[in-house]
Amino acid sequence: MQVCDPISDLLARIRNGQKAGHEVVTVPASAVKIAITHLLKEEGFVRNYKCIRDRKQGVIKIALNYREDGKGVILGIKRVSRPSHRIYVGVDKIPYVKNGFGTAILSKPKI
Numbered sequence: 001m002q003v004c005d006p007i008s009d010l011l012a013r014i015r016n017g018q019k020a021g022h023e024v025v026t027v028p029a030s031a032v033k034i035a036i037t038h039l040l041k042e043e044g045f046v047r048n049y050k051c052i053r054d055r056k057q058g059v060i061k062i063a064l065n066y067r068e069d070g071k072g073v074i075l076g077i078k079r080v081s082r083p084s085h086r087i088y089v090g091v092d093k094i095p096y097v098k099n100g101f102g103t104a105i106l107s108k109p110k111i
Contacts, residue, residue: 006030008079010037014046018064018072029058036105037062043103045074076102 003009010033017025027033029051037060040046047063065073076098081087089095097104 003028005079005083006033007036008082011077011079014040014062014064014074015077017062018066018074021070023063025062025064027060027062029060033060039103039105045103 006028010027013025013027027037034049034051037046037049041049045065047065049060049062052059052061067073094104094106096102
């Protein structure tokens with residue numbers, strides 16, 4: 001099954017897995033998804049991840065992180081710039097996420 005927007009699919013699987021209380025979610029692998037998952041691990045939003053190769057695309061197994069009370073660490077996750085609606089901002093116009101208590105993942109063009 002081909003997904004039109006693989007990054008939104010990754011975020012939706014993480015959000016839905018956390019709401020359902022799953023320990024691990026499985027996502028089809030790609031270089032961008034691995035990079036995003038790595039950043040989420042560095043920031044403490046996911047416990048760990050593992051890339052599993054197969055004869056096809058491969059998968060990423062993502063271990064979700066939960067607080068002591070059993071609620072998920074990720075309070076909100078959304079994609080702002082989509083393929084159908086790109087958002088471009090200058091370095092001086094990047095908004096704060098949750099008044100500085102959140103994380104924004106940005107991409108830039110190759111130079």
